[in-house]
Structures are given as C-alpha cells and as structure tokens.
Amino acid sequence: MDGTWRYAVTLPGPPGGHGPPQVVIVHATGELTAAGAAVYADGxxxxxxxxxxxxxxxxxxxxGPGRHICLHVVPLP
Structure with a gap:
C-alpha cells in the first residue's frame, strides 16, 4: 500500500445510456488479496x-455486459 487510505472511484454510466458517472468513495480495509494487494471497499x-x-x-x-473492469481513481486526503 502506498499510504493512501481513501480513493474516489469513478463508475461510468450504463453503455449507450448517456447517464452520468457515479463516484464511490472506498477506504482501506486492512485486508490483502492472495497476491498481497491491499483491498479497498465502500462504506x-x-x-x-x-x-x-x-x-x-x-x-x-x-x-452485466460491457461493465468496466479498470476504473479511474483519485487519491483522497
């Protein structure tokens, strides 16, 4: 982990729906994946x-079809 505890994750709107993206705040859970990566979760x-x-x-x-598996993140203070 790089020391960042919270991130804003942008979830795009539905494909072809022209809906606005949704922003979800995730925080470090203290858990690690089997590969040793830090796990973050919403509230x-x-x-x-x-x-x-x-x-x-x-x-x-x-x-659902067309769902993104690589999402934009912004570190939060």
Whole structure:
C-alpha cells in the first residue's frame, strides 16, 4: 500500500445510456488479496477493489455486459 487510505472511484454510466458517472468513495480495509494487494471497499463493504497503477480493479466480476473492469481513481486526503 502506498499510504493512501481513501480513493474516489469513478463508475461510468450504463453503455449507450448517456447517464452520468457515479463516484464511490472506498477506504482501506486492512485486508490483502492472495497476491498481497491491499483491498479497498465502500462504506457498506459491497463494492471491493484493488488499486493498481492508478486504476481500480473490482474483486467481484462486474454485473452485466460491457461493465468496466479498470476504473479511474483519485487519491483522497
């Protein structure tokens, strides 16, 4: 972990729906993946990601066709 405890993750709107993106705040959970990467989750703990190289990768398969698996992140103070 690089010392950042919170990130804003941008979830794009539905493909072809022209909906606005949704921003989800995730925080470090203290858990690690089997590969040793830090796990981050939203407040409810249902959206879980690993932050790698400035992008978030969801731990669970994204639902539905065309869902993004590499999401933009911004570190938060």
């Amino acid at each position: 409810a703990g249902t959206f879980r990601v690993v932050i790698e190289g400035g992008a978030a990768r969801p731990l669970a398969a994204p639902p």
